[in-house]
Amino acid sequence: MSYPIKRLLVFPLVMLGVSVFVFISIRLVPGDAITAMLGTESGLLTPTQRDALRAYFGLDQNWFIQFWRWFAGVLQGDFGISTTYGKPVMTIIWQHFPLTLELAILSMLIALSIGIPAGIYAATHKDRPSDLIVRIVAMFGQSTPSFVVGLLLIYLLSVGFGVLPEMGTFVPITEDPLANLAQMILPAITLGTAFAAAVIRMSRSTMLDILQEDYVRTARSKGMSRRRVIWRHALPNALIPVITLSGVEFGYLLGGAVLVEQIFALPGLGRTVLDAILQRDYALVQGSVLFIAFNFMVVNLLVDLAYAALDPRIRFETK
């Protein structure tokens, strides 16, 4: 049986594990959904009313029954109703996920398009001043917190130069791609900076190792040009660790970037989950975490497929 299909078979097991874990941990947090939902007004409820509400949301049952009801729903594609929004969980996730996905993709594009060439450049100019500069920049990029980068960018560009529009109401990409891009570019750069820095460091160090490999020497002995040796012979071998790193980073970004969404006032998945946790919106938390875990596994699967595409040793392996 082929490797990706085997991986797909593991999906349900992981999903079940994640579900149980989230289900229990959110309930271990003190406070309950009714209080969080109604705020100070919940003090006005009589015990009878409170019980009625609990019964309405199914919170009066024991955890096993609650879990079973919810999980049976999930299996049928019904993730439940959010207590804060009063809408189906999936509807809310689909409202916020496109933005998060777009942000993640943009950040990764920025990271890879800067990171890989810069890493290769530094590796091929090892110990020269240009290499040193790239390494210093990468170190700053990786060690500066994203909210600092974000705030600096806002200050410099929006307030200082007035180049980019300030964040008003969010415009989805389907409505006005240009306005959307103008809104997304700063957060994407903010997230992409640290991501790019990590890619630079990873591609530089693997490239340095690969350039010392025997097969690179062989390629040179064949009279292949410097360019071809680097891009055709060395790079595909150096990409595997870079893809691993990018996969993990991208997977994290799909879970939403709370700080950056907050700074740029973007209604992404990160903020949605955060609010849901604060509101004890059990169904929404469970649904979104499950969704995020699923995405993470899909990304990992894609990473594995990318390995196989790059490296025949993995492709032909009969595990």
Added chain:
Amino acid sequence: MSLLSVRNLKVGFGPRPEENQVVHGVSFDLDPGETLAIVGETGSGKSVTSMAVNRLVDYGGGRITGGSISYTRSDGASLDLASAAESELEQIRGREIGMIFQEPMTSLNPVMTIGAQIEEIFRLQQGLTRAEAREAACKALERVRIPDAARRLGYAPHQLSGGMLQRVMIAIALASNPRILIADEPTTALDVTIQAQIMGLLSQMKRETGTGMIFITHDIGLVAGIADRIMVMQDGKVVEQGPLDKILDNPQHPYTRHLLSAVPHFSDGKSVRSDKASADRVLKVEDLSVRFPVRTGLFRKHTGNIHAVERVSFELRAGETLGIVGESGSGKSTTARAILDLVKPTSGVTQVDRTRIGGTEKPTQMVFQNPNASLNPRLTVQSILAEPITAVGRRIDEEAITRMELLLSRVGLPADSLTRYPHEFSGGQRQRVCIARALMLKPSVLVLDEAVSALDVSVQAKVLDLLIDLQREFGLAYLFVTHDMAVVERIAHRIAVVYAGEIVEIGDARELLANPRHRYTRQLIEAVPSLERRRAEYSIDSRAMPSLVRPIGFTPEVEAWLGAGEDHFYRQEA
């Protein structure tokens, strides 16, 4: 006018190459169609010299600090490669100077197919279209006698054996019909039988193409079959060069004489040891089989077995060496490991006599091939020697230290070695540390797995002498695993030839080497290079060892033993 004329070449490394020179003024010439062998031991500068010719040395951190490398191009123009620009060198490399390397397993790009790696030469250098390049690549593989060439083009390097990969490397190096071929230890990493195939192929290629060849090797015995001229290097200098026969028969420089005398000389059993082992049996192996399960599918279903070792039986006496010879993958190392309990035998019995030498807890010990990899670089020699003692739960007391000091002096290491680290020793000295470590617990059986294969020939000879001395002194029994017939001739009393997991011939060393009966034993002996076989024709036999993967429940037929002497038996051949 010679094809290549190197004058007073100096190469240095690091940021200040002038101060860190490794090649000090080397001069030589190469004529068209001629083969020059550069011979020297590790660190002699032979590889650096050859890589300076196509300037690959630049990429290893080296720099040419003096001299000239004048190369005569096909149109008669002369070019100094020592000062040529990178763009000029890219035109020369591959097209006019091809190169093959020592490690075929790592010299091909693992993520590109064999075909892609050959085709790019034709497409980028000769401007062929994709289809034409494919056809040319197929022809190139056929030229190096790779069977089923068209299909192999789609293979990735890991799907081919070392011998096949080295042929692919030769195909790549010769793709553009270069005028010079540099072969840097092209057979060192290969089995003797495969080495013979590659040597045969190289001499055929040389005759067919008229390519000038620079053949780098540490094995002066190997060059007799292929070289026209020999250049001997030591410490970055040429100590002697001249025509093949003159250097081999009438060497002038003491170092050349030393190298020639150190060559493990294979002489068909004439130089087998004459001392006798005692009659005490210390090890008895009966019907030893080792099988590794092959698991496939989602549930790792057990679908077959690798029959690594198949019903192997032998005995070993105190003071005796049993040489186990065979090629890689034949099961010789697995046999050794099974005796040490490092792998679990599937069936069979190994009995070790524990009473003989003080009844130690670990009567068998092992010395491995690569001393660099088998010594922990962060431990002092004292800690290294202490490990076997602590492993059996004893304390490092006065007695243990005394034993360390005794063993160090026995293996010929200075007394202050205890406080030093492995990197402070040479390769040969490190192997001596490994031997001392193996002797710490006073074992009765020492398993030596290719213990001298990674050493330079002159060092190899000394370590073999040491092993023989130690054997006599302590009455040790050796199980000596090796692929090198000359080495086994010098150290073994008895020899077992292993092929495809089975012993195919076993017996008295002198008898067996002088009068080999099994086809495979004869093939092994024929493949041994020797100083006597000058410009020899090596036959190219591409037969590969059969696959050892068998279905579950498979019971291999074992052919009957035939006797060829009092202590000489071989398997009947089907």
